[in-house]
Amino acid sequence: MVPLSYYLVLSAILFACGVAGFLIKRNIITIFMSIELMLNGVNLSFVAFAVEWDKLSGQVFVFFVMVVAAAEAAVGLAIIIALFRTRETLNIDQVNLLKL
Amino acid sequence: MTPNLHLWLIPLLPLAGAAINGLLGKRFSRQAVVSVALAFSFAAFAMALWISARFSTLTLPYQQTLAPWLKSGGFTVDFSFALDQLSLVMLLVVSGVGFLIHIYSVGYMWEESGFYRFFSYLNLFMFFMLTLILAGNYLLMFVGWEGVGLASYLLIGFWFTKDSAAAAGKKAFIVNRIGDFGFLIALFLIIQHFGSLDFQQVFAAAKPFAAETTGAGFLTAIALLLMVGAAGKSAQIPLYVWLPDAMEGPTPVSALIHAATMVTAGVYMVARSHVIFERAPSALTVVAIIGVLTAFFAATIGIAQTDIKKVLAYSTISQLGYMFLACGVAAFSAGIFHLMTHAFFKGLLFLAAGSVIHAVGGEQDMRKMGGLRSKIPVTFWTMTIATFAIAGIPPLAGFFSKDEILWRAYQASWVYWLLGLTTAFITSFYMFRLWFMTFWGEYRGDADASAHGPADGASDSHSHGHGHGHGGIHESPWVMLAPLVILAVLSVVGGWVGVPGSLGGSNRFDKFLSPVFHTTSPSVNGENAQAGAMAPEKEVEGPEPKTGVSTELIFTGVSVAAGFLGLFLAWLLYVRRPELPDQIAASIHGLYGAVANKYWIDELYSWIFVRPLVAISGIVLWRGIDQGVIDATLNGSAGGARDLSDNVRHMQSGNLRSYAGWIAIGAAAVIGYMIWVGTR
Numbered sequence: 001m002v003p004l005s006y007y008l009v010l011s012a013i014l015f016a017c018g019v020a021g022f023l024i025k026r027n028i029i030t031i032f033m034s035i036e037l038m039l040n041g042v043n044l045s046f047v048a049f050a051v052e053w054d055k056l057s058g059q060v061f062v063f064f065v066m067v068v069a070a071a072e073a074a075v076g077l078a079i080i081i082a083l084f085r086t087r088e089t090l091n092i093d094q095v096n097l098l099k100l
Numbered sequence: 101m102t103p104n105l106h107l108w109l110i111p112l113l114p115l116a117g118a119a120i121n122g123l124l125g126k127r128f129s130r131q132a133v134v135s136v137a138l139a140f141s142f143a144a145f146a147m148a149l150w151i152s153a154r155f156s157t158l159t160l161p162y163q164q165t166l167a168p169w170l171k172s173g174g175f176t177v178d179f180s181f182a183l184d185q186l187s188l189v190m191l192l193v194v195s196g197v198g199f200l201i202h203i204y205s206v207g208y209m210w211e212e213s214g215f216y217r218f219f220s221y222l223n224l225f226m227f228f229m230l231t232l233i234l235a236g237n238y239l240l241m242f243v244g245w246e247g248v249g250l251a252s253y254l255l256i257g258f259w260f261t262k263d264s265a266a267a268a269g270k271k272a273f274i275v276n277r278i279g280d281f282g283f284l285i286a287l288f289l290i291i292q293h294f295g296s297l298d299f300q301q302v303f304a305a306a307k308p309f310a311a312e313t314t315g316a317g318f319l320t321a322i323a324l325l326l327m328v329g330a331a332g333k334s335a336q337i338p339l340y341v342w343l344p345d346a347m348e349g350p351t352p353v354s355a356l357i358h359a360a361t362m363v364t365a366g367v368y369m370v371a372r373s374h375v376i377f378e379r380a381p382s383a384l385t386v387v388a389i390i391g392v393l394t395a396f397f398a399a400t401i402g403i404a405q406t407d408i409k410k411v412l413a414y415s416t417i418s419q420l421g422y423m424f425l426a427c428g429v430a431a432f433s434a435g436i437f438h439l440m441t442h443a444f445f446k447g448l449l450f451l452a453a454g455s456v457i458h459a460v461g462g463e464q465d466m467r468k469m470g471g472l473r474s475k476i477p478v479t480f481w482t483m484t485i486a487t488f489a490i491a492g493i494p495p496l497a498g499f500f501s502k503d504e505i506l507w508r509a510y511q512a513s514w515v516y517w518l519l520g521l522t523t524a525f526i527t528s529f530y531m532f533r534l535w536f537m538t539f540w541g542e543y544r545g546d547a548d549a550s551a552h553g554p555a556d557g558a559s560d561s562h563s564h565g566h567g568h569g570h571g572g573i574h575e576s577p578w579v580m581l582a583p584l585v586i587l588a589v590l591s592v593v594g595g596w597v598g599v600p601g602s603l604g605g606s607n608r609f610d611k612f613l614s615p616v617f618h619t620t621s622p623s624v625n626g627e628n629a630q631a632g633a634m635a636p637e638k639e640v641e642g643p644e645p646k647t648g649v650s651t652e653l654i655f656t657g658v659s660v661a662a663g664f665l666g667l668f669l670a671w672l673l674y675v676r677r678p679e680l681p682d683q684i685a686a687s688i689h690g691l692y693g694a695v696a697n698k699y700w701i702d703e704l705y706s707w708i709f710v711r712p713l714v715a716i717s718g719i720v721l722w723r724g725i726d727q728g729v730i731d732a733t734l735n736g737s738a739g740g741a742r743d744l745s746d747n748v749r750h751m752q753s754g755n756l757r758s759y760a761g762w763i764a765i766g767a768a769a770v771i772g773y774m775i776w777v778g779t780r
Contacts, residue, residue: 023761096754 007048014041028090039069107164107181113143114226125216134206137219141202145195160184180236186616190233193443197360198226200583205352207580225251238297248362249276256349268345275342279332286325303375311379323376323383334366334420337394347409351454359416360447364439367423371432388428392519395421399526404696407464408453411534431508433613437598438501444594445489448587452483455576466537468545475573478581480539482588487535489591491528492663500595528666536674602652
């Protein structure tokens with residue numbers, strides 16, 4: 001059996017990748033995918049803990065996260081499409097109307 | 101059952117007048133302003149008369165508490181008003197003379213701008229003065245005390261566009277602050293030792309104390325500090341310097357505030373606190389010495405003044421000195437008697453002087469007057485009465501009160517009497533000098549020629565109103581003359597209420613006031629063992645000393661002779677041999693210079709107090725404390741906040757990903773900390 005720590009390290013690596021992608025990338029779709037990556041990194045650790053401690057609540061929580069992520073993806077992609085229609089760019093550094 | 105007198109209404113009526121005129125007067129016509137001001141000041145006077153009519157039915161002292169004011173533990177101060185014989189005399193003098201001067205002001209100030217402002221201030225003054233008089237405790241008295249100072253300041257600086265008037269107002273206010281400082285500390289001492297400020301309670305608590313004959317205790321301290329306050333308000337040495345400058349105000353103001361009423365507040369306060377003063381003989385001695393020295397000193401300065409109002413100003417200081425001399429020898433009723441007669445004749449003198457100034461187109465220099473007696477006869481005759489009254493010529497008012505003070509002073513010490521008598525002689529001399537210079541001889545001014553042009557009045561304080569175009573020397577309108585005549589009558593008969601026993605009278609004034617002053621004498625309450633120490637006070641406290649009626653008559657004769665001697669000398673110098681004064685002045689050049697320059701007291705004060713204070717204020721307080729500490733703290737904290745924000749604001753870049761980066765760094769830091777805590 002794969003030890004818990006392996007899962008956690010993988011989860012941390014996935015989360016770190018997500019954070020790095022979120023911080024570095026300018027393309028808004030990439031950023032969006034980085035967020036999904038972070039969520040899934042967290043999901044992985046939930047599942048790993050659920051198996052380790054033999055508790056179902058971790059699994060249930062993952063479903064909640066997935067539902068929220070799906071909803072978020074729907075709304076987020078709609079926003080991105082609306083944004084692209086008005087601004088014709090996906091570079092978030094150029095979407096700074098509210099910045100002083 | 102004592103009837104409810106509604107004493108509080110008396111001060112509040114003029115306040116209502118002041119408020120109406122002050123807030124709305126700008127839109128009123130002059131007639132409306134006058135109606136309001138006169139109506140409310142007359143209402144106060146009418147109420148005073150009504151109260152005096154019912155006075156005999158009252159149980160005295162009549163006390164009326166409206167509402168609690170301050171409560172702190174067991175210490176309370178109420179809004180309370182009190183009435184006794186002493187307040188009644190003051191009440192009638194202040195409201196009566198005040199009302200007359202209101203009438204006079206209508207004529208005097210008619211041409212002035214700021215007419216409504218003047219009457220508003222005048223009513224405000226009446227409010228505070230009546231509060232001072234009717235207050236039932238020291239704190240309410242202090243409110244009135246400060247308030248009359250404020251009204252005085254406002255009225256001295258009435259022509260505030262003129263630098264000298266504004267400066268005189270400030271001088272009066274600041275010098276008075278010094279006195280008020282003493283008064284306030286005295287109040288604190290009273291609270292500390294008696295636990296109350298109510299007159300009844302304080303005096304009841306003070307009565308069991310024996311007189312501090314051997315040493316100086318807290319009663320002496322309280323009395324001396326009260327005297328500091330009185331010296332400030334009543335222009336005594338060393339705080340008299342503001343009063344001559346206060347003549348910058350309009351003449352009715354000089355008459356009302358700086359002669360008849362406000363400056364006598366100190367005398368009233370000392371007389372009111374007589375229970376304390378009687379138990380502090382050394383403080384009484386100080387009061388007497390200050391009084392007699394001020395009387396003498398100010399009178400000598402009065403000799404060499406050429407401004408008609410300045411002469412009267414120094415004369416006022418000198419007469420106030422008499423009143424303090426009377427208080428200082430524990431002859432409080434004599435002091436109040438002189439206060440009353442002085443209010444009549446000095447108020448009249450100022451008003452008549454105002455009428456003279458009005459007549460000659462705003463000129464105040466007596467050297468440019470002369471020969472006015474046929475041109476302004478009513479003013480001349482009223483002023484003559486006042487002059488004879490102040491010179492102590494019988495049977496006018498000033499004679500009786502001054503004579504009584506001198507007699508009482510002699511019983512205390514012959515030094516007081518001698519100085520007082522000399523002062524009486526000097527008073528007579530300078531007053532007749534004023535009288536001769538103004539009304540006799542040839543006219544030396546040029547009002548006939550040029551009174552029409554506004555430029556004529558430019559050099560004097562009345563340039564605002566008296567350079568206007570009514571021709572030449574002219575008698576004042578009747579609205580101004582009527583108060584003169586009434587005051588002249590009072591100056592004649594005012595003294596008859598206090599004819600001493602030696603002249604066949606019964607000194608009813610003294611008897612009237614005796615319930616206030618006599619019942620509380622320490623010799624009444626003190627033990628027999630102290631009778632020896634009390635003896636001098638007992639003698640002067642008695643309604644009429646048994647011994648020496650003929651001696652008293654001799655003294656009366658001497659003081660009358662001093663008055664006539666002054667008259668004769670003034671006549672000799674200013675009518676018979678008008679060239680003599682200049683020769684005398686030249687022959688005693690140094691002394692004359694000292695007197696004419698008021699002994700350089702103003703310059704001395706300027707060097708000792710004013711300049712160092714200004715320098716300290718400028719260097720230490722302004723540049724050091726104000727700019728260096730207070731402003732620097734404020735500006736420094738503001739500047740520091742600005743600099744900090746300047747640096748920190750770069751964090752608020754608006755760049756979303758940098759925010760996310762900060763969040764990530766923060767989260768990492770928190771996690772790192774938790775790991776560190778967990779593995780420790």
